[in-house]
Amino acid sequence: xxxxxxxxxxxxxxxxxxxxxxTPKKLITIGRDLKEAAFPQGKSNYKHGIFxxxxxxxIEVSESDFERISHLAHEKFNRCGGFMVHENxxxxxxEIDNKKNRLSAQKSVMVDYGINQQATVKNxxxxxxxxxxxxxxxxxxxxxxxxxxxxxxxxxxxxxxxYWKSLVAHRSDITVNRWKHSSWPQDTIIVEIKGKxxxxxxxxxxxxxxxxxxxxxxxxxxxxxxxxxxxxxMTEILRVLVNxxxxxxxxxxxxxxxxxxxxLLGSKEVAKSFKDDGQNVLGVLQxxxxxxxxxxxxxxxxxxxxxxxxxxxxxxxxxxxxxxLSWGYDKCGYACSDHASWNSQGYPASMPFEAKKGDxxxxxxxxxxxxxxxxxxxxxxxxxxxxxxxxxxxLDN
Ligand code: BES
Ligand code: ZN
Numbered sequence: 001x002x003x004x005x006x007x008x009x010x011x012x013x014x015x016x017x018x019x020x021x022x023t024p025k026k027l028i029t030i031g032r033d034l035k036e037a038a039f040p041q042g043k044s045n046y047k048h049g050i051f052x053x054x055x056x057x058x059i060e061v062s063e064s065d066f067e068r069i070s071h072l073a074h075e076k077f078n079r080c081g082g083f084m085v086h087e088n089x090x091x092x093x094x095e096i097d098n099k100k101n102r103l104s105a106q107k108s109v110m111v112d113y114g115i116n117q118q119a120t121v122k123n124x125x126x127x128x129x130x131x132x133x134x135x136x137x138x139x140x141x142x143x144x145x146x147x148x149x150x151x152x153x154x155x156x157x158x159x160x161x162x163y164w165k166s167l168v169a170h171r172s173d174i175t176v177n178r179w180k181h182s183s184w185p186q187d188t189i190i191v192e193i194k195g196k197x198x199x200x201x202x203x204x205x206x207x208x209x210x211x212x213x214x215x216x217x218x219x220x221x222x223x224x225x226x227x228x229x230x231x232x233x234m235t236e237i238l239r240v241l242v243n244x245x246x247x248x249x250x251x252x253x254x255x256x257x258x259x260x261x262x263x264l265l266g267s268k269e270v271a272k273s274f275k276d277d278g279q280n281v282l283g284v285l286q287x288x289x290x291x292x293x294x295x296x297x298x299x300x301x302x303x304x305x306x307x308x309x310x311x312x313x314x315x316x317x318x319x320x321x322x323x324x325l326s327w328g329y330d331k332c333g334y335a336c337s338d339h340a341s342w343n344s345q346g347y348p349a350s351m352p353f354e355a356k357k358g359d360x361x362x363x364x365x366x367x368x369x370x371x372x373x374x375x376x377x378x379x380x381x382x383x384x385x386x387x388x389x390x391x392x393x394x395l396d397n
Contacts, residue, residue, distance in 0.1 A: 023063035027092050029099075030057050030069070030083035031276075037076055038069045050089070051096055058092050074182050098198070099278055111282050111348065113313040115320050117393050120246075124393065125321060125386040127240045133378035133385060136163075136232035137224050137291065137371050145221035146209040148186040148259035148266075157207050160231065160256055161189045167239050168193075174242065181269060186258035188266045191238060195248040199280040201395050202253045202347075203237060203388060204267065204338055205230030205287040206260030211366050224371045225354070226364035230287035231256055233381045237388040248396050250282060257338050260288075261365075267338035275345040283310055283395050284349040286339035289364070290384040291374045294355035298325040298383055302332050305340040307348035314350055317390045325383060330356045352387060354380060 025046055030038075035057045039048065044061065051058035061069070073082025086092035140146065143156040161178050168174040173194045178187040186208060209223025210216060222228075238254055257266035274281060299318060301311045311329075318327045330353070339349040354360060363369045374380070 025060045026063050026066075027058070027060055027086045027089060028083045029086065029092060029095055030059065031055065032057055034069065034073055034076075034082045035059065038065070038072055051093075056096060056099065058096060070182070111310075111395070113309060113316070113395075115313075115316055115394050117397050118320075121321055121390045121393050124240055124244050124246070125389050127244070128236055128382055128385045128389065130378045130382045132239060133229075133232045133236050133291075133381045134371070136235050137228045137378060137381075139163075140207075140228035140231060141222035141224040141370060145211065145216075145219060146186075146207060146223060147216050147219075147221060148184050148208045148262060150217040151185075153186045153208060153258075157187050157189055157256065157258060160207060161187070164189065164191055164235070164238065164254070167235070168242050171242060173247070179270065181258060181266060184259055184265075186266075188258045188270055189254075189256040190270075191254040193241065193248055193252040195251040195396075197250050199250045199282055200253050200274070201248075201250050201282050201392055202255060202284040202342070203234050203287065203392065204255040204257060204284060204342075205234050206258075206266070206338055207231055207256040208259055208261050208266075209369075210261035211369075220367040221365070222367065222370050223364070224369050225289050225292050225361045225374050226369055227260075227288045229289060229291035229354075229374070229378070229381050232378065233287050233290045233384045233388060236382075236385040237392065240385075240389055241392060246393070248392075250396050252392055252396070260338055264335065264338055264341050267341035271341040271345045271347065274347075281342070281347040283307075283391075284339060284342040284347055285314075285388060285391050286337055286342075286349060286351040287384060287388065288337040288351065289354045289360060290352075291371075291378055291381040292354050292361035293375065293380040294359035294361065296326070297328045297356065298322075298380075299327040299387065300330045300353045300356055301327065302336070302339070302351040302353055303329045304331045304333065305335055305343045306350050307343070310348045310350050313394075314352060314387065314391065317387060317394060321390045322383060322386055327352075328356075332357060352384060 046060035048059045143152045146156040147153040165176045177190045209221040211221035212219035259265035339351040342349040
């Protein structure tokens, strides 16, 4: 082969391979701090500063930069992702506009705790069924465990997302998403019933379980009470709202958190991201352990790491809509569940609990946390589902 043809061949090979290597450019909105860290001195071959203020930038980047930026967001700023990709400039501007509105509206939150939806609430709480709650508890506790790092832990959360999808399939205003965490495989599952406003009401509980001290990935941890009961209670609240065809004013969020049992990790990320995003949250209801009836009281409101006004409101809901039931207050004494993650971001949170702390289920965090040790039924959790339906409807209106 003569050298001319050889050079031609090599040259075109380089051309072809370099055109394969360059990834498409993408439009992203990104926090100013993260942008400055990712592109010091604005070093990039792409367009920067399409929009920029103290908090936010709109820039173009190469898709191959995504991994580096995510990594930086996680390592340096302790957040996930840290940027948002947009199809086109119009959609990017829309998101910038929304975010600015959220951030300015957040300063003026006034929640109305009036109780005045008697007709709707009474109609809907009649629909709550014990069998549905029981079946979800049994299904979730049939996984070997729901540990945040185990395969069955991931699978159980995927099962939940598929189940929630099946409940909302006929509604185009409802989405079910798997929220990925960067440091472990189990996803947090998020349902959103879109309202007329972007303000949120959050019903949450942890989907993970734990048992044993070593080999936790493989230890049996049915977590029927802690916390299949809370997830099953949320599921029934969701089912009743969706089947009634209720169209909310505000956006109703259901969150099944990953990795609570190892330090509230999933909910910390979610609550922080809501805050960073300027989301307005009217109220958060945490359902963690709802099915062991251990006290003379039916529902016990934890008074620490929670919002007093919202707790009083829940007491009022019980008096109004569940008049046969008794309720009172107790304390966890520490940040015992995901309500604390929202509370530390400044959002009003409550944690209605199955019993006084000293009377609660002794079998949690072991292979003995089964439905049979909570009476083999979901009668206690049913009360919490009714209260949850009332909470959503009254806070929403
Ligand atoms: N559901 C429990 C919290 C709980 C247990 C409240 C007993 C009241 C009585 C939760 O899943 C849990 O186990 N929390 C941990 C703390 C968390 C930060 C890892 C706990 O209580 O030890
Ligand atoms: Zn626990």
